[in-house]
Amino acid sequence: MNDRTKFLLDESRMPKHWYNIMADLPVPPAPVLHPGTMQPVGPDDLAPLFPMELILQEVSTEREIEIPEPVREVFRLWRPSPLFRAHRLEKALGTPAKIYYKYEGVSPAGSHKPNTAVPQAWYNAQAGIRKLTTETGAGQWGSSLAFAGALFGIDVTVYQVRVSYDQKPYRRALMETYGAKCLPSPSDTTNSGRAILAQNPNHPGSLGIAISEAVEIAATHDDTKYSLGSVLNHVLMHQTIIGQEAMLQLEMAGDDPDVIVGCTGGGSNFAGICFPFIGQQLRGGRKRRIVAVEPAACPSLTRGKFAYDFGDTAHLTPLTKMHTLGSTFTPPGFHAGGLRYHGMAPLVSHLKELNLIEATAYHQNACFEAGVLFARAEGIVPAPEANHAVKGAIVEALRCKAEGKAETILFNLCGHGHFDMTAYINYAAGKLTDQTYDEKELAMALAGLPSVPA
Amino acid sequence: MNDRTKFLLDESRMPKHWYNIMADLPVPPAPVLHPGTMQPVGPDDLAPLFPMELILQEVSTEREIEIPEPVREVFRLWRPSPLFRAHRLEKALGTPAKIYYKYEGVSPAGSHKPNTAVPQAWYNAQAGIRKLTTETGAGQWGSSLAFAGALFGIDVTVYQVRVSYDQKPYRRALMETYGAKCLPSPSDTTNSGRAILAQNPNHPGSLGIAISEAVEIAATHDDTKYSLGSVLNHVLMHQTIIGQEAMLQLEMAGDDPDVIVGCTGGGSNFAGICFPFIGQQLRGGRKRRIVAVEPAACPSLTRGKFAYDFGDTAHLTPLTKMHTLGSTFTPPGFHAGGLRYHGMAPLVSHLKELNLIEATAYHQNACFEAGVLFARAEGIVPAPEANHAVKGAIVEALRCKAEGKAETILFNLCGHGHFDMTAYINYAAGKLTDQTYDEKELAMALAGLPSVPA
Numbered sequence: 001m002n003d004r005t006k007f008l009l010d011e012s013r014m015p016k017h018w019y020n021i022m023a024d025l026p027v028p029p030a031p032v033l034h035p036g037t038m039q040p041v042g043p044d045d046l047a048p049l050f051p052m053e054l055i056l057q058e059v060s061t062e063r064e065i066e067i068p069e070p071v072r073e074v075f076r077l078w079r080p081s082p083l084f085r086a087h088r089l090e091k092a093l094g095t096p097a098k099i100y101y102k103y104e105g106v107s108p109a110g111s112h113k114p115n116t117a118v119p120q121a122w123y124n125a126q127a128g129i130r131k132l133t134t135e136t137g138a139g140q141w142g143s144s145l146a147f148a149g150a151l152f153g154i155d156v157t158v159y160q161v162r163v164s165y166d167q168k169p170y171r172r173a174l175m176e177t178y179g180a181k182c183l184p185s186p187s188d189t190t191n192s193g194r195a196i197l198a199q200n201p202n203h204p205g206s207l208g209i210a211i212s213e214a215v216e217i218a219a220t221h222d223d224t225k226y227s228l229g230s231v232l233n234h235v236l237m238h239q240t241i242i243g244q245e246a247m248l249q250l251e252m253a254g255d256d257p258d259v260i261v262g263c264t265g266g267g268s269n270f271a272g273i274c275f276p277f278i279g280q281q282l283r284g285g286r287k288r289r290i291v292a293v294e295p296a297a298c299p300s301l302t303r304g305k306f307a308y309d310f311g312d313t314a315h316l317t318p319l320t321k322m323h324t325l326g327s328t329f330t331p332p333g334f335h336a337g338g339l340r341y342h343g344m345a346p347l348v349s350h351l352k353e354l355n356l357i358e359a360t361a362y363h364q365n366a367c368f369e370a371g372v373l374f375a376r377a378e379g380i381v382p383a384p385e386a387n388h389a390v391k392g393a394i395v396e397a398l399r400c401k402a403e404g405k406a407e408t409i410l411f412n413l414c415g416h417g418h419f420d421m422t423a424y425i426n427y428a429a430g431k432l433t434d435q436t437y438d439e440k441e442l443a444m445a446l447a448g449l450p451s452v453p454a
Numbered sequence: 455m456n457d458r459t460k461f462l463l464d465e466s467r468m469p470k471h472w473y474n475i476m477a478d479l480p481v482p483p484a485p486v487l488h489p490g491t492m493q494p495v496g497p498d499d500l501a502p503l504f505p506m507e508l509i510l511q512e513v514s515t516e517r518e519i520e521i522p523e524p525v526r527e528v529f530r531l532w533r534p535s536p537l538f539r540a541h542r543l544e545k546a547l548g549t550p551a552k553i554y555y556k557y558e559g560v561s562p563a564g565s566h567k568p569n570t571a572v573p574q575a576w577y578n579a580q581a582g583i584r585k586l587t588t589e590t591g592a593g594q595w596g597s598s599l600a601f602a603g604a605l606f607g608i609d610v611t612v613y614q615v616r617v618s619y620d621q622k623p624y625r626r627a628l629m630e631t632y633g634a635k636c637l638p639s640p641s642d643t644t645n646s647g648r649a650i651l652a653q654n655p656n657h658p659g660s661l662g663i664a665i666s667e668a669v670e671i672a673a674t675h676d677d678t679k680y681s682l683g684s685v686l687n688h689v690l691m692h693q694t695i696i697g698q699e700a701m702l703q704l705e706m707a708g709d710d711p712d713v714i715v716g717c718t719g720g721g722s723n724f725a726g727i728c729f730p731f732i733g734q735q736l737r738g739g740r741k742r743r744i745v746a747v748e749p750a751a752c753p754s755l756t757r758g759k760f761a762y763d764f765g766d767t768a769h770l771t772p773l774t775k776m777h778t779l780g781s782t783f784t785p786p787g788f789h790a791g792g793l794r795y796h797g798m799a800p801l802v803s804h805l806k807e808l809n810l811i812e813a814t815a816y817h818q819n820a821c822f823e824a825g826v827l828f829a830r831a832e833g834i835v836p837a838p839e840a841n842h843a844v845k846g847a848i849v850e851a852l853r854c855k856a857e858g859k860a861e862t863i864l865f866n867l868c869g870h871g872h873f874d875m876t877a878y879i880n881y882a883a884g885k886l887t888d889q890t891y892d893e894k895e896l897a898m899a900l901a902g903l904p905s906v907p908a
Contacts, residue, residue, distance in 0.1 A: 005530075006530050084531075106560065108835075109833075150830045170875040176882055177829050178830060372631055376604045376632060379562035418564070418872035418873060419872060424628075424630075
């Protein structure tokens, strides 16, 4: 049979360092700006929000940063994660391409997010912090930080986008089972939230608003810090363990990827799988095609502007230069909640500008069609976010078929869909629509981007 | 830190044989009787329902039966499954006991059930069968057979207990995503179902009724066979890979269990973890305590009668001697749907009568309390069924604490609770009641047990 093959690393070969792509960039990314002064921020500016160890990681240019042993100890619960060769999917597609996928759904919270939640909680605990705030959309990130908080004795408060809070009670239940407190955002616990509720008491919320609320609490409480699940340099760096493991596992398989595919919302799982490979290239190694796949309804990389913007709606966060749809843009309510963010990680945006990565966008029905095909062939039901990567990999595999090329494709299956079965029910019932954003709203949001002194 | 330890077997050490406890029993179990003649059945009597290879396994007394390579090939997707030392749970309990758990939730369907679904589907496919029927309660088994059917090109029809079909759409969505057909039971597709609907069009269904429907379809269609997820000898044997792996992993850990705990509904995950250890004892090895934990609302082992009974409500199945609450008994609707069965696997019942195992029962609130404690300590949210094993293990650990004994406890964490978060929501909201059955109904069901010639 040999219908699929699993490549498992011995735990002793689990990477002991994160890979920091900052060390290998030909041009450094644009500086992060203070929202008040519009001048580059220094470490002290970020100190109300993050412990110093994470701030130093955020600005570090060291190529390797050691993963603390207590963090690796927790990682061993599910890492090294498996790499699979998808023989059955290849057969179903009739492609000469070889398809490999790295599976991050084996973590307790079911996605790649604990790769950064655990070190973030640990560094905070080491700094004596006992309270963390964060935001979450569908709940992948919130449940991961709740899990990590439970391990290190940190009280976690999660501001969950109200529409998800109301419609997706399962991930909320997971957060609460881990002992976290979960509030619908906008809430009446912050100035940012109250201001929005005053305008619209039934506001459905957005990630940008939830970030404002979580940041506000951390900034105004000495005993509380803030934790972000994507976008920031140190968060992306924490995910590079994915690509480093995949590199070792593909060596075991005697193979090397021609194309690497990941889905992008904030950019962290994509960075995790591809940064170590891009780093090889930047140090004189082989050039590979790297494809970011985003939702057509929230297409920051393919339709956004590369410009300075705020990370949140209330404009409490620093400004970063990134592909953005505008911080006031509200994407339509499609099912891949983890990809509904107006911006993109500055590092991912920077690589796009340097032509080191490509980007493409698909609507959700095409992604769910790919996900169901994958589930029947490989047995794992992907998260709606991960379906975008599956779709991207299938498109590449079918291109190989059309071109008669036996390329090697690697993609990151960043999480399972166990908490997202409502989306599959709607897809099977033909009830999913391929929503698109309002072009006028996008134009307005882009017109409203902050002006920044040159 | 070393807060927990994972013991992983190399795939080359994954067991290549199932262990058949029939070879080592001091007394054989009572014969299975034909429902028409009340005489012992022969292999041909079972041929309308099962392929001959599985019938031969059902009656085999060979100690080891080879796991076919194509089945092991699929198993490598998630096997060998990990064994964890629960250091953090031990600390939370303040017990001198060592607690180990074998984790079966790593399978694509999220429980131990694929361990038998995959070989059952494979043997059917080898026999040329392209259609299988089965029943499911909450859906652990139905989704596992749907997964296995997708792998081997078999159309799977699942009769799902109507109350679960209506209230738990997520597992149904999983079955349908794998391509299976799912019908609410009682249905109008069978004589058994129509007879019940004629009496009560709103009947909530039961496992016994769903079995009748699935068996009827297989018995009346030449191209269709039936598949059962627990109770039968060959199903229990397929699960022994769990205990065999655990034995090798505990050797790696330099440890040996004093107490082994599993939850019991039909008996298969319990048999999987403990039969290999009981077999050692029967061949002259060490005696260990083996504890079956069942729901207090459906207590076949602790309150049932050891007698011949039917496996289903319509009395289409053969009769087996087992601990039973009577085939007309309807357990209350608690959340561990996988444990809501009136009977117990004949082999597990036989071992109970031989005093080779103990049995105990707990109400669901106590089990969920244990499950939440476990989730916060170990990061994995157990299925409601598995919470019974967690509770049993915690009781043993606290006994060790009271007695000052550093015993080694092993339990089987048979599945995760990702599709059962409604139960956790209700538990957290204080809405779970510790239902109990009606004593009069139990007495009536027991009084109605079939009389069998001596």
